[in-house]
Amino acid sequence: MSRNWIICWCLLVLVGSKKVDAQERDLVKYVNTLQGTDSEWSLSYGNTYPTVGLPFAVHFFSAQTGKNGDGWKYQYKAETIRGFQQVHQCSPWMNDYAVFSLMPAIGTLKVNEDERALKFNHKNEIAKPHYYAVTFDNGIKAEVSPVERSGHMRFSFPKKENAYLILDGFLKDSEVKIFPKERKIVGYVNNGRFVPKNFRNYFVIEFNQDFKSFGTWENEKGEIKAGNTFDSGKGKGAYLEFKSGSKVEAKIASSYISPEQAQLNFDKEIASHKNLEVTKDKAHQVWNKLLNRIQVEGGTEEEKATFYSCMFRANLFSRKFYEYNEQGNPYYYSPYDDQVHEGYMYTDNGFWDTFRGQFPLSNILHPTMQGRYMQSLLDAQKQSGFFPTWSNPGMSGVMIGNHAISLLTDAWVKGIRTFNPDSALAAYYHETTNVGFYKGSNGRQGWKDYYTKGYIPYYDDLHESTAKTLEYAYDDFCAYHLAKLTGNKFYEEVFARQMYNYRNVFDPKVNFMRGRLPNGAWMEPFDAVEWGGAFTEANSWQYTWSVIHDINGLINLIGGEEKFNHKLDSFFTMDQRVNYGSYKQEIHEMREMLLAKMGQYAHGNQPTQHVPYLYNYSGQPWKAQKQVREVCARLYNSSEKGYPGDEDQGQMSSWYVLSAMGIYSVCPGVDQYVIGSPVFNKITITHEDGKQFIIHAENNSAENVYIEEAQLNKKVYDKNYITYQDIMNGGELHLQMRSTPNKARGIALESRPFSLSRIN
Numbered sequence: 001m002s003r004n005w006i007i008c009w010c011l012l013v014l015v016g017s018k019k020v021d022a023q024e025r026d027l028v029k030y031v032n033t034l035q036g037t038d039s040e041w042s043l044s045y046g047n048t049y050p051t052v053g054l055p056f057a058v059h060f061f062s063a064q065t066g067k068n069g070d071g072w073k074y075q076y077k078a079e080t081i082r083g084f085q086q087v088h089q090c091s092p093w094m095n096d097y098a099v100f101s102l103m104p105a106i107g108t109l110k111v112n113e114d115e116r117a118l119k120f121n122h123k124n125e126i127a128k129p130h131y132y133a134v135t136f137d138n139g140i141k142a143e144v145s146p147v148e149r150s151g152h153m154r155f156s157f158p159k160k161e162n163a164y165l166i167l168d169g170f171l172k173d174s175e176v177k178i179f180p181k182e183r184k185i186v187g188y189v190n191n192g193r194f195v196p197k198n199f200r201n202y203f204v205i206e207f208n209q210d211f212k213s214f215g216t217w218e219n220e221k222g223e224i225k226a227g228n229t230f231d232s233g234k235g236k237g238a239y240l241e242f243k244s245g246s247k248v249e250a251k252i253a254s255s256y257i258s259p260e261q262a263q264l265n266f267d268k269e270i271a272s273h274k275n276l277e278v279t280k281d282k283a284h285q286v287w288n289k290l291l292n293r294i295q296v297e298g299g300t301e302e303e304k305a306t307f308y309s310c311m312f313r314a315n316l317f318s319r320k321f322y323e324y325n326e327q328g329n330p331y332y333y334s335p336y337d338d339q340v341h342e343g344y345m346y347t348d349n350g351f352w353d354t355f356r357g358q359f360p361l362s363n364i365l366h367p368t369m370q371g372r373y374m375q376s377l378l379d380a381q382k383q384s385g386f387f388p389t390w391s392n393p394g395m396s397g398v399m400i401g402n403h404a405i406s407l408l409t410d411a412w413v414k415g416i417r418t419f420n421p422d423s424a425l426a427a428y429y430h431e432t433t434n435v436g437f438y439k440g441s442n443g444r445q446g447w448k449d450y451y452t453k454g455y456i457p458y459y460d461d462l463h464e465s466t467a468k469t470l471e472y473a474y475d476d477f478c479a480y481h482l483a484k485l486t487g488n489k490f491y492e493e494v495f496a497r498q499m500y501n502y503r504n505v506f507d508p509k510v511n512f513m514r515g516r517l518p519n520g521a522w523m524e525p526f527d528a529v530e531w532g533g534a535f536t537e538a539n540s541w542q543y544t545w546s547v548i549h550d551i552n553g554l555i556n557l558i559g560g561e562e563k564f565n566h567k568l569d570s571f572f573t574m575d576q577r578v579n580y581g582s583y584k585q586e587i588h589e590m591r592e593m594l595l596a597k598m599g600q601y602a603h604g605n606q607p608t609q610h611v612p613y614l615y616n617y618s619g620q621p622w623k624a625q626k627q628v629r630e631v632c633a634r635l636y637n638s639s640e641k642g643y644p645g646d647e648d649q650g651q652m653s654s655w656y657v658l659s660a661m662g663i664y665s666v667c668p669g670v671d672q673y674v675i676g677s678p679v680f681n682k683i684t685i686t687h688e689d690g691k692q693f694i695i696h697a698e699n700n701s702a703e704n705v706y707i708e709e710a711q712l713n714k715k716v717y718d719k720n721y722i723t724y725q726d727i728m729n730g731g732e733l734h735l736q737m738r739s740t741p742n743k744a745r746g747i748a749l750e751s752r753p754f755s756l757s758r759i760n
Helices: 003-024 259-269 276-291 301-313 358-365 367-384 404-413 421-432 447-452 465-485 489-496 501-505 551-558 561-573 588-596 611-617 621-635 651-661 724-728
Strands: 060-064 083-087 100-106 125-128 131-135 141-146 150-156 163-168 173-179 184-190 201-207 213-218 224-226 230-234 236-242 247-255 294-297 330-333 340-342 439-443 672-675 682-686 692-698 706-712 721-723 731-738
Touching (some): 060 141, 150 259, 163 247, 184 236, 201 259, 294 651, 301 651, 358 404, 358 724, 421 465, 501 551, 561 621, 621 706
Antiparallel strands (some): 083 100, 100 163, 125 131, 141 150, 163 236, 213 236, 672 721
């Protein structure tokens, strides 16, 4: 071999190995899907379950410790598992839909969910995005891996014991058909709180082993029909017996459209997978590719585990709700009008939570998906008469605000323009001038007062009125901004009159937002720490900051920068006194605020999550840098107690992912991300088109949280925000960090983020 050939060969090996290393950097290893699972009704450390699923997939899977119908489907403190479910739950408060489960058993057949439950130990559990496994105390091993519309399970049974699998049809109606010669079960389930009458989840399950015996059962009385191959009705299920010592693989696919589509999903997505290892490896590749879209360097191993565990959850919801026909074209069953339509549909999201961080993060990572999502919002509005506010999978009567317009405007200003803005504005105007079938949660309860009085008054049958006024004013700003950007003068003028309505619920005598009565009088008595009443899961201290489109206007109301900063300082350090107010008892959000020990700051709920960044608007950006890092360090970790409250469909996680990168979307609907203080020395974001944006925090550490100076693409950068286009165009934001604040940087008025008003 010649010397030149040896040199060329060595160079090829080096280049090839670098490419392989970049591709094979294992970031999935950092993810703990048990993060946040040590939760209950009275205290949330996340209210999560160990999700097994692909990003934004149609179906997920999870081990089940709670009873059928219990929103807390998996609790870390539980000692037994009673099933492995196909799941779609985005919050325990909303519960689940389209659920069925498989559960292994040995010895005597026990179908009842309590009696079949098996003991396990967390030491014998693996919980990753692409793979969940547990070995029960009795020796059975269960494994689960996902595909987008399907799943793959494997159950390894000990020898010398009867081996069973039990299919539980969950709640409400179900149907099962057993085909012994084909080693197959087909059927459907129809369950869920917010589903149309004719809703069905059709499933196909194929096994790799012959059935030794089989039958059906129902989960009301536990009646078993041995040898029966068909049954339908409430809670119908099936059981299969296999040869002792079997290693049974079950491939599962589902469809909301038809049994034929379920089989097509099966054939396209999982039929060719030789065994569970194939499914597991493919799922690992999908997640690893996505996690590598944001590579972090520096920081501790625990901080990396927290970051990637949060990034996992930030990329689960909203769930895809569409399938592909034989020609490969997308179509979907609509949970809004009970019909089948062509195109894309997404669901399972509460926008009151996620408009703040989860969607702004997805606009960076997934602009193509976001474009499809925006059109699906207009389709949902056309099919149901109103925009969804919390879809699960159809319309629900939960939470406040008309935040679909925030999603649409945020996408538009960031160049994601796949929808007709005039149609969006007309649909939004309908939203703001009608009361929906869920009153405050779609349409706008109290809209006539809002237009004529300039605020929502508190009535006996209209609560949360001040919170609604504040959120409606922000939404109206989004509509105004979209109209202005697209030259729609009519709607620009309509909403220009409403977006300052926040001023009408601010009482300068007490220096707080507060409830107002129909006659204009303030609600009495007033206590700034009283929860509920005119506010949503919060108090006046927390909601007073909810003027995200006009922080300068809020500064003016409070009395100028000095008073604003003093009030902001007090918010994070003051007495943690709680007045239960209209809730009349401690709710979990109150308890989580107390555990955080950060004054009245309640990061466990969404209305205050932007507040640490507000110092960027008031001439003291160094305080934002310190406060953000403190929240990241104190309130998040990768454990089963990893969140300071409900994770909420990716919002809590997205806050951490964005903040750990050093940015956050205080006001979605404008093209700015406000700068905080990154947790890591270097963050490399790789976009869909391959461009990279790097955030380099030189000399960063747990002590060096302050930005001494900044450069954007090697030019001095004094602004307290960065634009979406700066990020998407690629380049580098270079931050020099130190342990003491630079009080001269970022204080000029032109350095501050967007606000409607000027500071007086």
